[in-house]
Amino acid sequence: xxxxxxxxxxxxxxxxxxxxxxxxxxxxxxxxxxxxxxxxxxxxxxxxxxxxxxxxxxxxxxxxxxxxxxxxxxxxxxxxxxxxxxxxxxxxxxxxxxxxxxxxxxxxxxxxxxxxxxxxxxxxxxxxxxxxxxxxxxxxxxxxxxxxxxxxxx
Numbered sequence: 001x002x003x004x005x006x007x008x009x010x011x012x013x014x015x016x017x018x019x020x021x022x023x024x025x026x027x028x029x030x031x032x033x034x035x036x037x038x039x040x041x042x043x044x045x046x047x048x049x050x051x052x053x054x055x056x057x058x059x060x061x062x063x064x065x066x067x068x069x070x071x072x073x074x075x076x077x078x079x080x081x082x083x084x085x086x087x088x089x090x091x092x093x094x095x096x097x098x099x100x101x102x103x104x105x106x107x108x109x110x111x112x113x114x115x116x117x118x119x120x121x122x123x124x125x126x127x128x129x130x131x132x133x134x135x136x137x138x139x140x141x142x143x144x145x146x147x148x149x150x151x152x153x154x
Contacts, residue, residue, distance in 0.1 A: 008037065008045040018054045025054075032071050033057055035079055052082030059088070064102060065095060 015022050028034045034053055036044035060070045073091045
């Protein structure tokens with residue numbers, strides 16, 4: 001005998017199946033990433049497709065996308081069906097340039113790291129990590145916009 005799976009899942013069932021805490025599910029719902037219907041007793045009921053949407057959200061987060069980017073991507077899909085492999089392929093192509101730019105920035109950061117003296121001085125002319133695009137370095141070390149102690153400064 002084949003048992004019929006329920007069309008809708010409770011928040012507890014979704015949390016158990018997805019491994020995502022109840023609090024995160026409510027947060028995702030608040031942010032418009034997933035949607036729930038309400039039962040007669042005002043309990044959340046999620047369509048089974050939400051499990052696939054949650055997997056999509058987690059995968060997108062793992063590649064470094066913001067929840068805003070993920071929400072924008074999901075808004076291009078019908079809310080009543082699970083994202084497909086083709087949906088992921090189409091959307092991931094649109095993210096490729098952004099991810100390539102991030103990878104490039106991280107590689108440049110890594111390459112500059114060995115030249116960092118690590119002193120934290122926000123005015124070192126040569127420190128590309130602590131003081132990128134320093135526009136106040138010619139005033140000397142430290143923070144020239146803060147008044148010295150005794151003059152109303154910190």
